[in-house]
Amino acid sequence: MNPRWISAAAGLFPLTARAADGPAVLGIPVDFILFAATLLGVALFHHHTLRVALTGLIVISLYKIGFTGFHEGTGLAGWLAHMQHEWVVLSNLLGLLLGFALLARQFEDSGVPHALPRFLPDGWKGAFVLLVMVFVLSSFLDNIAAALIGGTVAAHVFRRRVHIGYLAAIVAASNAGGAGSVVGDTTTTMMWIDGVNPLSVLPAYVAAASALLIFGLIAARQQQAYQPIVLTERGGPVDWVRVGIVAWILLAAIATNVTVNTRFPEVSDAFPFLGAAVWVAILLAVPLRKPEWSLLPDALKGSVFLLSLVVCASMMPVEKLPDASWQTAFGLGFISSVFDNIPLTALALAQGGYDWGVLAYAVGFGGSMIWFGSSAGVALSNLFPEARSVGAWLKAGWHVALGYVIGFFFMLAVVGWHPHMPHKDMTAVPPAAAVAPAH
Template sequence: MHPVSWSARICGIALLLFHLPALAAGEAYAPFGIPLDFVLFGATLLGVALFHRHTLQVALAGLAVITAYKLEVTGFPEGAGLAGLGLHLEHEAVGLVNLVGLLLGFAVLARHFEDSGVPDRLPRFLPDGWKGAFTLLAMIFVLSSFLDNIAAALIGGTVAASVYERKVHIGFLAAIVGAANAGGAGSVVGDTTTTMMWIAGVSPAELVRAFVPSAVALVIFGVPAALQQAGLATIRRQFAPHARIDWVRVAIVAFILLSAILTNVVANSRFQGLSDRFPFLGVAVWMALLLSAPVRPPEWKLLPEALKGTLFLISLVTAASMMPVEKLPPASWETALGLGFVSAAFDNIPLTALALAQGGYDWAMLAYAVGFGGSMIWFGSSAGVALSNLFPEARSVGAWLRHGWHVAVAYIGGFLALLFMLGWRAGS
């Protein structure tokens, strides 16, 4: 048995033994005034942060423990026992199916874009010196606005590894993740958290405001990160100058994205009642994928690995939906600012799910906070975890904080810019 597995089991057993008296009595327990639901949820997120190689197992185990506790002790928002669980899952089903469809669909979509040849042409537009490094970050920012932030970070990391011959500064790696997360914060197709808000009924136009703090943050962290990279290595000019663009694949990417956007607009404007009962968005993405498959076959072999990541996220989102949100701090700009720092240590997906269930947030401000805030630590966002697979040296919290200090400064600067320029706009 792997030692990490034993560590996870010991932690879980210790947690259950500590709370056994209350559980045996069938009473809700609140250590230090915190509902046990949140303690179990926090323990799950801590397990995800500590045991990176077993995140799916930790998430599934956490969901199982939380579900058992809700079944036996507190019940669900829709009722107690198995009947309450069934009603709760029925209530969450459409959102979860939409999320599964989008996550798997975007994994295939990202590979279409990578195979289009567009990433191979990007280095041709990079000037020399620190301006070239900053331009690369700006490109990642733009890519993430219409492509998943994980894909944007991976494309940016791949380009950086190529043009700098793998001599990439850790501060610049942090900036790549920051650019990917910042660019996705204002787009409903650029980040899983914004996609979740979109599915929940938040208008794409409302989230566009998040580009204001994201752009400010890009300048704040981008310049020092570019200077760090320029001081370490210069741009290599022997890249593939004759790389050709597959415009058919580019058209397929545009077709899939437009299908998703138009479907969401029509469903929420004309069939709002039905959109709560049928996963129009996820189905639209997959219909577009299947219709375009005869023209350029997708790489279906990506789906098994993508499914593991999807199950991990779905487990956390489902667990988050069971939390007693009426006991969360009231929605405010101070809470949103704090959630950004929390997202640096814990996954931003469940934080977003909790905020959506509670309501009342400025969704653009929250999208920026939980989207970009996770960039402050390498495992604080999916983009950071993905990029660390290309650059294992990034898997050091100390090095990330020491060399990527500008990301934390940029988070605060961007947040304050949004607050003072556009103010707090509470949503539903």
């Protein structure tokens, strides 16, 4: 999940207010070349990802300020207006990443992960069942929380020897689980708020479930060969107060998500309600059990890394997508592994003509193919720093890309491609609304 709130109906990236066209090399805008260089640097220098991301952010910002400008204006004033346009997105994401890092430790200290081995099957089946649990949790929880809970349990049942391929599978399961639910992922919530029928994204589970079978079974076998599940550990008693705190924080996030974006969508982009709700819940629970505040510095580094990439992606000139088709949706899945899926979803909503179930699966699951392709992957890498290698992720987690492809075409074969007519008449939007920032 990349929590950016929300509606593309008013023109998240306004088509009538383009920034000036900048220089291009072989027809490719320099903006994209700089962003690609940043992503390449992250892939090659995975021990210095934060420095690379911040350097890329500074270079791209200076280039945009000096040459092309922004949708919101030109020069430094345009950059400041753009950042004002993005502050709710960034604040929500920062609040979730830091808050759920503390939540994961509360869950770990509750003793539940120590007790789970007695309920999981032995062998590779236990590893697969854990992925299914993450998939189900993510259908109604934030996918960051689902991935962190899954990672926390995995650290215990596999004695902290978790295969990178299995870490990739945990992220994939968390993203796949939210693909067919309008409360399971930010992209599907965007569709819901924008007027797409919640039932229209439900068929995404046909693809997501079949993908889970592919990458889940392979990853479970990987993990079994690397470090079998340990079923002899019984641990101490469960701290039900900490369990209650975890439930309280998650319920606060769910309730805020549903309430703000269904009953008060007109103000959903004015304040980081979701991130604030998580932190209010954390602070209210402090008298019961003190959080592990020492986790925040490392979690902050990982969060700043992801936020840097999100800001870089938001400055790219992606005003127009190819015509809506299943081929375009298929390609968007791969693009979302390196490019923020929120603006892609926003543009697709403004464009219309997609099968929303197919699109929900593609943009929701696609980010799993690279560790920084989704916020769930970045959050999990805070628990397992060894995952911060694009090469290792692609080599060990190859089954995630395989699952994406098989799931996509299985869905086309079973459900088919049923493009929806644009669910809103964009020509009826008043000109002032059509160019107003929607964040």
